[in-house]
Amino acid sequence: xxxxxxxxxxxxxxxxxxxxxxxxxxxxxxxxxxxxxxxxxxxxxxxxxxxxxxxxxxxxxxxxxxxxxxxxxxxxxxxxxxxxxxxxxxxxxxxxxxxxxxxxxxxxxxxxxxxxxxxxxxxxxxxxxxxxxxxxxxxxxxxxxxxxxxxxxxxxxxxxxxxxxxxxxxxxxxxxxxxxxxxxxxxxxxxxxxxxxxxxxxxxxxxxxxxxxxxxxxxxxxxxxxxxxxxxxxxxxxxxxxxxxxxxxxxxxxxxxxxxxxxxxxxxxxxxxxxxxxxxxxxxxxxxxxxxxxxxxxxxxxxxxxxxxxxxxxxxxxxxxxxxxxxx
Amino acid sequence: xxxxxxxxxxxxxxxxxxxxxxxxxxxxxxxxxxxxxxxxxxxxxxxxxxxxxxxxxxxxxxxxxxxxxxxxxxxxxxxxxxxxxxxxxxxxxxxxxxxxxxxxxxxxxxxxxxxxxxxxxxxxxxxxxxxxxxxxxxxxxxxxxxxxxxxxxxxxxxxxxxxxxxxxxxxxxxxxxxxxxxxxxxxxxxxxxxxxxxxxxxxxxxxxxxxxxxxxxxxxxxxxxxxxxxxxxxxxxxxxxxxxxxxxxxxxxxxxxxxxxxxxxxxxxxxxxxxxxxxxxxxxxxx
Numbered sequence: 001x002x003x004x005x006x007x008x009x010x011x012x013x014x015x016x017x018x019x020x021x022x023x024x025x026x027x028x029x030x031x032x033x034x035x036x037x038x039x040x041x042x043x044x045x046x047x048x049x050x051x052x053x054x055x056x057x058x059x060x061x062x063x064x065x066x067x068x069x070x071x072x073x074x075x076x077x078x079x080x081x082x083x084x085x086x087x088x089x090x091x092x093x094x095x096x097x098x099x100x101x102x103x104x105x106x107x108x109x110x111x112x113x114x115x116x117x118x119x120x121x122x123x124x125x126x127x128x129x130x131x132x133x134x135x136x137x138x139x140x141x142x143x144x145x146x147x148x149x150x151x152x153x154x155x156x157x158x159x160x161x162x163x164x165x166x167x168x169x170x171x172x173x174x175x176x177x178x179x180x181x182x183x184x185x186x187x188x189x190x191x192x193x194x195x196x197x198x199x200x201x202x203x204x205x206x207x208x209x210x211x212x213x214x215x216x217x218x219x220x221x222x223x224x225x226x227x228x229x230x231x232x233x234x235x236x237x238x239x240x241x242x243x244x245x246x247x248x249x250x251x252x253x254x255x256x257x258x259x260x261x262x263x264x265x266x267x268x269x270x271x272x273x274x275x276x277x278x279x280x281x282x283x284x285x286x287x288x289x290x291x292x293x294x295x296x297x298x299x300x301x302x303x304x305x306x307x308x309x310x311x312x313x314x315x316x317x318x319x320x321x322x323x324x325x326x327x328x
Numbered sequence: 329x330x331x332x333x334x335x336x337x338x339x340x341x342x343x344x345x346x347x348x349x350x351x352x353x354x355x356x357x358x359x360x361x362x363x364x365x366x367x368x369x370x371x372x373x374x375x376x377x378x379x380x381x382x383x384x385x386x387x388x389x390x391x392x393x394x395x396x397x398x399x400x401x402x403x404x405x406x407x408x409x410x411x412x413x414x415x416x417x418x419x420x421x422x423x424x425x426x427x428x429x430x431x432x433x434x435x436x437x438x439x440x441x442x443x444x445x446x447x448x449x450x451x452x453x454x455x456x457x458x459x460x461x462x463x464x465x466x467x468x469x470x471x472x473x474x475x476x477x478x479x480x481x482x483x484x485x486x487x488x489x490x491x492x493x494x495x496x497x498x499x500x501x502x503x504x505x506x507x508x509x510x511x512x513x514x515x516x517x518x519x520x521x522x523x524x525x526x527x528x529x530x531x532x533x534x535x536x537x538x539x540x541x542x543x544x545x546x547x548x549x550x551x552x553x554x555x556x557x558x559x560x561x562x563x564x565x566x567x568x569x570x571x572x573x574x575x576x577x578x579x580x581x582x583x584x585x586x587x588x589x590x591x592x593x594x595x596x597x598x599x600x601x602x603x604x605x606x607x608x609x610x611x612x613x614x615x
Binding site for chain 2: 029030032033036037040041042043148151152154155156157158159160163166167171172262265266269270273274284285287288289291293296297299300303304307308311
């Protein structure tokens with residue numbers, strides 16, 4: 001902290017370089033991911049034009065449609081055109097829905113973002129509390145109970161959690177609706193009520209993993225000499241964990257949060273379907289069923305992009321939280 | 329250590345001393361794992377009814393004497409359908425997990441001993457695949473190639489190779505620096521000998537724990553796909569398909585929907601409890 005201005009300046013430059021490298025590497029990965037998605041979704045034998053027109057179509061009609069869809073061009077050119085479209089906000093045209101993919105996604109994306117944001121707001125504080133409590137009572141009865149519970153919860157299928165939530169809150173108690181219809185007009189409270197069950201299911205799915213990783217991150221710190229030092233000088237256990245340990249464990253904890261939140265993306269696929277929630281994940285499932293490739297590719301890229309952003313955020317926090325890198 | 333390895337592989341041949349050392353949760357896990365392996369093997373013969381036959385006059389019947397676990401949405405026997413469905417859930421996932429772990433380990437051994445450029449190329453490729461969330465990847469693959477049993481096996485194996493590779497590579501690269509490997513090199517042993525006789529035996533234990541986790545991920549992914557109607561297709565039905573087809577019984581809390589969902593949960597939780605309880609030398613829990 002007491003570094004001279006020059007060394008902190010060079011430290012900042014070093015930091016920026018490090019961050020720039022991470023961002024560049026993330027972008028390269030994203031490019032390669034888009035290549036993989038493009039190649040895989042083109043694996044289907046035959047082509048989209050033939051499939052759309054059916055077996056009875058004349059070769060001329062197929063050829064005309066291929067030309068219209070740009071399928072007669074070489075794959076590399078189609079890839080570049082698709083990629084440029086993605087970057088420019090035009091991921092193509094959905095032949096199944098007969099409207100631009102961008103419009104379909106624009107109607108669904110806000111719903112998914114709301115759900116993810118609210119689930120995060122519930123899950124993160126809960127996971128931190130469980131993880132920290134557990135770590136502070138390491139080896140105790142509470143810790144062992146929490147440990148076994150979260151271990152079991154990590155392995156539960158999402159649809160079991162969602163079905164039990166429906167049974168309990170909608171069928172038995174009749175507190176909440178079992179289908180998450182977002183009210184067009186209505187207060188924030190109506191929205192919360194409609195979304196309570198999906199949020200609950202998603203939170204349960206991610207909390208266990210997050211809490212386990214938080215606990216592991218804190219316990220890894222508890223064995224270090226500085227913790228013993230603090231203990232010896234008589235710091236209270238709560239202060240020890242919150243003031244001394246937590247800042248040092250922030251990088252692995254944020255990493256754990258990012259990884260678990262990326263699990264929200266996958267979990268949403270099941271949860272949105274069960275609750276009939278009009279989000280991006282259920283849209284993607286529909287795209288698979290109707291073989292709507294442009295829509296599927298665009299959804300996949302959004303999810304991959306979200307995942308890579310989370311990883312990048314975790315990396316950035318890890319770099320910024322490390323004073324050795326900050327003041328080099 | 330070798331006892332543990334063989335036991336997990338066979339899922340049986342339990343030596344009392346090893347089991348006695350397990351904590352309670354581990355014993356519970358072991359019991360569940362053995363139960364499900366036995367069910368997957370013997371299930372279809374134990375089924376009291378033909379899983380496809382309409383044997384109950386009511387749909388979504390509850391627990392009863394003639395039909396222990398009630399009936400499903402068409403009046404079929406739930407117990408028989410679960411016993412037959414377990415084979416798909418356990419068998420398909422086990423096959424895919426074995427394929428993923430073996431391929432991942434093999435690639436990792438190649439990467440650890442190959443020239444630098446090949447290692448970097450391979451690792452870059454794997455890093456790309458690992459950056460696609462597994463469920464999203466599964467949806468893209470199913471849309472692209474379809475979902476017959478063979479394709480589901482290939483899809484599941486392919487999606488989980490990168491994770492296995494990553495764990496195996498970190499192990500193999502460390503082991504390749506060990507003195508005894510250097511000695512074998514100086515002795516003039518071939519790369520294949522070094523990989524199989526010197527490095528592989530020391531990776532087995534962590535890779536088996538990783539295999540267990542991969543199995544759990546694959547069970548969850550395949551049953552999730554089946555739940556969405558994109559996995560195992562009728563007339564075949566795995567446990568996830570059973571949950572899907574009986575979803576309309578949710579309002580009546582029918583056993584037909586709860587039992588298959590709980591069946592999957594006991595299988596995956598059991599494996600998780602068992603792995604967690606195993607003595608760990610240098611295992612990593614990150615998937």
